[in-house]
Amino acid sequence: MTARIGVVTFPGSLDDRDTQRAIRLAGAEPVALWHKDKNLHQVDAVVLPGGFSYGDYLRAGAISRFSPVMETVIEQAKSGMPVLGICNGFQVLTEAHLLPGGMLGNDHLHFICRDQKLRVENADTAWTTDYTAGQEIHIPLKNMDGRYVADEYTLDKLEAEGRVAFRYLDFNPNGSLRDIAGITNEAGNVVGLMPHPEHAVEPLIGSGRTDGLPFFTSILKKLVNA
C-alpha cells in the first residue's frame, strides 16, 4: 500500500501536474483535488502547488485562501495532516494563517528564475526527514512575490523554535528577512517554501538535479510507516 497525496488545483495553478509527477516518481499516488470541492477524497497529505492562482491578483494566495477546499485543508492541517505549500502554495498558507508572516514583492521588483542554493535547517518536519540538518541543496526558484516578512518577535520565535526550515545560501533572491526560504508550523506537519522541489526530481529536466525528491520520499515514508 502506498500513500495518497492530494494536489490542489486552484484556477491559475501552474505546477500542479509537475507536483503530481514528482509524487509519482517518489512512489506515492498523486490525487488531483479541485478548489471548489471541500472533499479531500481520503488523501493522507496535501500539497498546495505553485503558480499564479487567481493571477496573484489582490495579493498572491489571497483569493485562493477562501476557496472551499481550503476550509477542509485548514481544518485538517490543524489536526495534524501534513500539508506542503510550494511558492504560491506557501503564499496561500500564510494568507490562511497556517504559517506566520506574509509574502511581498521581491525587493528588486522583478520576477526571478534561478537554480537556488539552500540550507536545510530543519530535517524533522513531515516533509524533510530524508534530508539531514545543515545539508546544502539546489532547488529552482521562480517568483514575483517571494519576500518573506514577519515582525521581529515572530522571526525570533521561529528561529528559537527551529521553525525556519530552509534558508537561502550565497544569494538572497528576493529580500526575505533573515534569508528565510521556508518555514514550518509548531507541529512540523505544515511546511511552506518558495523554491520548487518538484522541479528538481529528474536528471536532465529543469535544473538537472534531483535535490527536490526527498520532500516527496520523506512524506511517503512517514505516511507508510504511520
Place this chain on the structure above:
Amino acid sequence: MSRTPLDTVEHAAATPDVELPWAELGLKKDEYERVVEILGRRPTGAELAMYSVMWSEHCSYKSSKVHLRQFGEKAPQSDAMLVGIGENAGVVDVGQGYAVTFKVESHNHPSYVEPYQGAATGVGGIVRDIIAMGARPVAVVDPLRFGAADHPDTKRVLPGVVAGIGGYGNCLGLPNIGGEVVFDACYQGNPLVNAGAIGVMRHEDIHLAKASGTGNKVILYGARTGGDGIGGASILASETFDDAKPSKRPAVQVGDPFQEKLLIECTLEAFAEKLVVGIQDLGAAGLSCATSELASNGSGGMRVTLDDVPLRDSTLSPEEILMSESQERMCAVVEPEKVDRFLEICDKWDVIATVIGEVTDGDRLEIFWHGGKIVDVDPRTVAHDGPVYERPYARPEWQDALQADDAGKLPRPENGAELKDQVLKLVSSPNQASKSWITSQYDHFVQGNTVLAQPEDSGMIRIDEESGLGVAIATDGNGRYAKLDPYTGAQLALAEAYRNVATTGAKPLAVSDCLNFGSPEDPAVMWQFAEAIRGLADACQQLGTPVTGGNVSLYNQTGEVAIHPTPVVAVLGVIDDVARRTPVAFQEEGQLLYLLGDTREEFGGSAWSQVVHDHLGGLPPKVDLERERLLAEILISASRDGMIDSAHDLSDGGLVQAVVESALLGGKGARLVVPDGLDAFTFLFSESAGRAVVAVPRSEELRFNDMCGARGLPVTRIGVVDGDAVDVQGEFALSLDELRTAHEGTIPALLA
C-alpha cells in the same frame, strides 16, 4: 441605446446616398467601391466596419501576399507537414503520433506605446493561435529588438517589454526557452517585439478554424467584450450614426493572463471530450475576423445575434462590438447536443460562455442587432477576397555604395594586446553580453519538461516522458546582414536558426517567420521585403524545411527612416531522446576542441565591425546551404552516437564569442591554438557561416574525425578545454573571472 434609424441591410438598400466614413476607417476609394460592388448596394455601418478591418494591411496581407506565395510555391516536399500556411498556425508531425504547432508573431507598435501591456498581449495572442489548433501550449520564445542600449528611451521600453512578456507567460505557466535581444539605433522608435509559441497535441486532435454542420452552435467564450482597439469603429459610430457616445476608446489593450490560463484549460478539456467542431481565437479584428473566417472556411453560412455578446461596456455600438480587439476570447463551433456540456466545462473554469449564433445551410454571414439584420455578406469576400497590391519595388541607389564599403578594409588589431582588448570589448558589448538579467525574469522550469533553455543554442522541451521524444526551437535574425543584402540576410537567419537546432542534437523540420520591415509604400523597403522572402523561400526549399506560417509586420519606420530589414526565422526540430541533447557548456577538462567548417575573411555586418569601428558595410558572410545541411547531419550524428559532450554554433561575434560562452557556462577555460593558414584575428572574429565548435572526449577523437572525414566536412583541432582562462596561445589570455565580469556586467549596468 437607441439609434435612429438602425443601419440595417434594408435601410442601407433604401438609402444609397448616405456617405460612410470609409476613408477614416482606412479604406481607399477603390476599396470602398469594391465593397459596394460586392454587395450590390452601399454597406451598412457594421459591414463597413468588418470590411475595413479585415481588408487592413495587418489582416489581409495586401502588400505582402504576392510575395508570400513563394513559401507555398517553393515549399519542399516534406512528410512532416500536417497543416500548412493559412491556418492559425502550421502543424508538423514529430513522430510517435505527436504533432507540434508553432508560430511567431509581432506586437511591435503596441509595445512602443505601452511596453508592458503591448508585450504581454503579444504573448497572449500567439498562445491563443496555438490553442486554436487543438494543442496544449508548452513553451514560448521572444525575439526582441530595441534601440541603442544606452538611449534613455530604451530604459523605458526594454524593462517594460521584458516584464510584460514575463508577466504574461509566467502567469500562463509557459516556460520561456529562447529568443533574442538585439540593440541597434535603427529600432529606436520602432522596437520589435516578436513572440513565438509551441504547442503539442496528438495527430487526431488537430482542430481547424471552420464552421460546418447546419444547426451547430457558435459559442463565444472568455473575456467580456470591451471597447479595446477600435479607434476606427468609434469614428464610424460617433460621426456618422450616433450622438451620445463616450468619446474615449482605449488604443491599448490590457491583458489578463489569468483569464487566458482559464481559457487554455477549459478549451483543452473541451477538446479532450471531443466537443469542438471548429475553433478560432479572437485576435486582430476580433469578432469580424472570427465569424467571417469560421464561416468562409466551413461548408455553410452563419447567423449571429450580436445582442448576445457579453459586454464589458454596455454603450458599445454593433460596429464597435464587431471590431473590438478585447483579449482572451475564443469562438467555438459545437454540435447542439454537446452545447450543454461545453457550457458546463466553461462554468467549471469560471469562464463566461454564450451561444451567439449558429451555422446555417446558406452561404451568407448574417448578423443581427436589436432585431434588425445589420450584416449580410458572403464571408469569403470579407475574409479572403481583400485587395491585393503589386507594390512597386526597386533596389535602393545606396545599396551599391553600402556594399562597396568593405569591412575588410577596417584597421585590424596588430598584436596580442590589441586582440585581447577587442575581445573584451566584444563580449561586453550590449549585443554580445549575457542576457541573463533579462532571461532570469522568465520561468524556464514550469511544466517540468524543459531540457534546454537560454542561453543554450536552442530551447528544448520533452514531449513524451516515456520515450524521451522532444522538440527544439531556435529563432534568429540579423538585421545588419539583411541591410547589406536582404536576400542573403534572410538565408543567413534561416541558416543560423537551423544550425542552432542541430547544434543541440535535434533534426530541423520546419520554419515559421516574422518579417519586420519598414513601409511597403517605399519601393526600397518593398525591394528589401521581396528579396528577403525570395531568399528565405529558396533556402527553405534547399534545406527541406517548409515554412508553416508566420507573420508580417510592416510600417516599422519613423518618418522616412525604416528599421533594418529584419526577417526573424524560427526553426523547429525534433529529437528522439532528449537524453542525447548537446549543451553549450564545456563539460570536462581535457576534452578536445574542434572547429567544424571553413573560416574565411568575412567581416561585413560583423559584431566586430560594429563594436570596434561602429561600421556597417560590405557584404554579409556567404551562405552555403549544402554545407549547413552537412554540418547539421554531423552534429546530430555526433550527439546520437555520444561523440561530443558540448557544442556551440558560431554566429555573431565569431569563434571567440562562442568559446567564451561555453567556457563561462561550464566554468572551465580553454587553451586555443591558431590553426595553420589563419591569422589570429580572422580565426577569432570572422563570422563565416556554417560553423560550430565541439568538445570531443579523447576516447571519441578517432571516431569523430573519421566521421567528418568520410562525409567531407572540414574539421580543425583548435585546442582543449583546460584551466580557468581563455588562452589563445602566443597572443593573450583572459581569466574567466575577467571575462565573466565583462560579459555579465553590461546589461545590469545599463538597465538595473
Place this chain on the structure above:
Amino acid sequence: MARVVVDVMLKPEILDPQGQAVQRALPRLGFEGVSDVRQGKRFELEVDGPVDDAALARIHELAESFLANTVIEDFTVKVEEVAEAGK
C-alpha cells in the same frame, strides 16, 4: 513637511483584471451589494517645504510623466488631510 497623495487608477474604459477578480470573490466571502471594484495605486509623497501651487504643479507634472501612464491611467493629486474612517 507635508504629504501629497497621488492616486493612479486605470481609465474607466480599460479592463481591470485585478479589480474584477476581487469583485468576483466577494459573494463567496458572503459579501453582496458591490457592483464594481477597481484597483489602482496610491503613492504617498513626503514633500519638504510648503506645498504651494508651484509645488503642486510640479507634482502634477511628475504624476503625468512618471507615476501614471496616461495612455491607460488617470490620476489625481491631493494634499493629504488626515481624516481616516478606518483604523
Place this chain on the structure above:
Amino acid sequence: MARVVVDVMLKPEILDPQGQAVQRALPRLGFEGVSDVRQGKRFELEVDGPVDDAALARIHELAESFLANTVIEDFTVKVEEVAEAGK
C-alpha cells in the same frame, strides 16, 4: 450607489522597494525635495444602496479580512468625496 475607497499601505516598518524605486528616480527626473515615497493600493468599491454605519462596518471587516493582509498592511476606509486637485 456610492463609492467607498479602501486604501491599503504597507505598515511603516516594512520595506517598500516600489516606493523607494520611485523616490530614487525622482532626482534623475529633475525633481528634488521629496524625502520619502510609499506605494500602496487603492480600491474603489461601488456599493449598491446607502452607505450607512452598518454598511461601513461591513466594508471595514472586508478590508480587514480580505483587501488587506493586516500582518503586513494597514488600511483606511472612506466614503468618497468627489474633490480632485488633479485632472
